[in-house]
Amino acid sequence: MVYIRRLEEIEKYALENNVPIMLKDGIEFLTKYIKDNNIKNILEIGSAIGYSSIKMALVDNDIKVTTIERDIDRYNIAVKNIKEFNLNNRINIILDDAFNVELNDTYDLIFIDAAKSQYIKFFEKFEKDLKQGGVIVTDNLSFHGLVEDESKTNNRNTKQLVRKIRKYIDYLKNNDKYITTFYTLGDGIAISIKK
Numbered sequence: 288m289v290y291i292r293r294l295e296e297i298e299k300y301a302l303e304n305n306v307p308i309m310l311k312d313g314i315e316f317l318t319k320y321i322k323d324n325n326i327k328n329i330l331e332i333g334s335a336i337g338y339s340s341i342k343m344a345l346v347d348n349d350i351k352v353t354t355i356e357r358d359i360d361r362y363n364i365a366v367k368n369i370k371e372f373n374l375n376n377r378i379n380i381i382l383d384d385a386f387n388v389e390l391n392d393t394y395d396l397i398f399i400d401a402a403k404s405q406y407i408k409f410f411e412k413f414e415k416d417l418k419q420g421g422v423i424v425t426d427n428l429s430f431h432g433l434v435e436d437e438s439k440t441n442n443r444n445t446k447q448l449v450r451k452i453r454k455y456i457d458y459l460k461n462n463d464k465y466i467t468t469f470y471t472l473g474d475g476i477a478i479s480i481k482k
């Protein structure tokens with residue numbers, strides 16, 4: 288009960304401070320996927336304040352999450368939140384740019400939720416750490432609906448980002464090593480299963 292209230296407080300903090308945590312139906316979909324597919328070892332790129340890693344770890348007592356965050360302020364808040372949930376033994380948070388991190392473990396699921404312009408690079412860097420039959424999940428492929436309809440923005444940088452996300456979607460569609468399914472819930476989620 289205390290945990291539910293605390294999760295709501297984290298959601299409120301994120302909303303008020305513009306921390307882009309997963310949307311409600313998106314995180315529900317992801318945690319259900321983790322449960323249904325008996326996922327135990329998870330890697331997350333982009334922890335922010337620890338919300339999604341806590342939600343994923345709470346699915347089952349034997350789930351382990353490794354999560355990477357490069358922003359020190361968000362990292363510090365995440366560490367505090369993870370401690371409050373007594374999850375420090377199951378969530379390993381790393382403060383670094385993901386591109387500097389070398390891991391020596393393999394994962395059932397890799398969740399890519401960091402800089403949208405670098406998605407192909409994240410995918411190619413971390414796919415070697417995926418187990419056979421494992422899955423790569425990507426968030427924000429709709430990017431507030433802009434990927435479907437770019438005319439909703441006039442901002443040059445945003446348009447650039449939208450094009451990069453489209454490129455990533457094509458990359459997933461054309462990647463023969465994976466079977467990718469796109470879901471229009473949350474802010475757009477892809478599930479890529481390694482063949």
Ligand code: SAH
Pocket residue numbers: 306307308309332333334335336337338339340355356357358361383384385386400401402
């Ligand atoms: N997964 C979180 C939200 C992550 S928001 C949740 O749903 O609760 C994206 C985060 O990725 C930001 O905090 C940003 O600082 C971080 N990030 C972006 N690029 C990164 C990189 N190259 N390495 C590590 N973290 C990165």
Ligand code: MG
Pocket residue numbers: 307308309400426427
């Ligand atoms: Mg996201």
